[in-house]
Amino acid sequence: GEKKILEGKKMVITAGGTVERIDPVRYLTNDSSGKMGIALAEVAQSMGADVTLIAGKTSVPVPSGIRVVKVESAQDMLEAVMERFDDSDVIIKAAAVADYRPLERAQQKIKKKSEEMTLTLIKNTDILQTIGQRKTKQFIVGFAAETENVEEHALDKLRRKHCDLIVANDVTQEGAGFGTDTNVVRIYDAAGLVDILPIMSKLGVARELLLRIAERMAKGAES
Numbered sequence: 001g002e003k004k005i006l007e008g009k010k011m012v013i014t015a016g017g018t019v020e021r022i023d024p025v026r027y028l029t030n031d032s033s034g035k036m037g038i039a040l041a042e043v044a045q046s047m048g049a050d051v052t053l054i055a056g057k058t059s060v061p062v063p064s065g066i067r068v069v070k071v072e073s074a075q076d077m078l079e080a081v082m083e084r085f086d087d088s089d090v091i092i093k094a095a096a097v098a099d100y101r102p103l104e105r106a107q108q109k110i111k112k113k114s115e116e117m118t119l120t121l122i123k124n125t126d127i128l129q130t131i132g133q134r135k136t137k138q139f140i141v142g143f144a145a146e147t148e149n150v151e152e153h154a155l156d157k158l159r160r161k162h163c164d165l166i167v168a169n170d171v172t173q174e175g176a177g178f179g180t181d182t183n184v185v186r187i188y189d190a191a192g193l194v195d196i197l198p199i200m201s202k203l204g205v206a207r208e209l210l211l212r213i214a215e216r217m218a219k220g221a222e223s
């Protein structure tokens with residue numbers, strides 16, 4: 001088994017994609033399977049952490065024995081994270097949160113009418129940025145799904161969202177990102193590149209990341 005290097009740490013981990021409703025039977029979502037966040041929850045728990053997984057839409061089951069809060073939209077996910085924020089020691093945001101939601105959510109199924117129709121979207125609150133701004137003791141880890149200029153975009157997100165670490169996956173790479181059992185990531189902190197990890201299982205990525213989180217939290221507690 002794993003060494004209990006995260007013993008007693010209260011951790012909130014988000015996984016999966018958010019679902020943004022258009023009407024009672026239609027919605028916008030993305031390709032997140034939840035595998036990355038679920039792997040983090042499993043490994044963190046085996047390292048002794050007290051884990052709550054906040055899960056949007058997932059295409060794989062959450063292993064029994066993990067405390068899970070199911071949510072639908074980005075707004076629901078924000079509420080679920082904020083409810084647990086003050087108590088948390090670590091927050092990891094592996095979920096793929098929709099940047100926009102339909103401005104209006106029709107109460108009835110939308111009828112087919114003209115040849116063209118326009119759906120107006122409005123920005124969702126950025127959960128990571130919100131918690132980054134409010135953080136006191138929390139160690140905050142973001143993910144960044146990029147298709148170009150990975151380092152530049154990841155570092156920009158880390159700084160804007162006040163993360164302690166950011167995990168960048170270039171989702172155009174074979175075996176990386178959405179839906180796969182593996183991932184290819186680079187980890188950054190405010191000073192820049194921390195690690196380039198080779199392709200490995202999402203459980204492997206979870207383990208590497210959590211080891212670094214535990215190490216940094218232990219160092220922070222010393223100084």
Ligand code: PMT
Pocket residue numbers: 015016031032033034035036037074093094095096097098099124125126127128129141142143144145146157169177178179180202
């Ligand atoms: O679920 P899998 O199939 O295993 O795939 C894993 C993954 C590719 C989804 C995961 O590794 C990943 O990269 N998750 C973040 C995806 C994402 O939304 O990235 P982003 O670059 O759009 O957002 C950056 C960060 O801000 C993320 O931590 C995201 O959770 C957060 N965010 C974004 C928008 C928003 N409104 N609120 C947020 O908190």
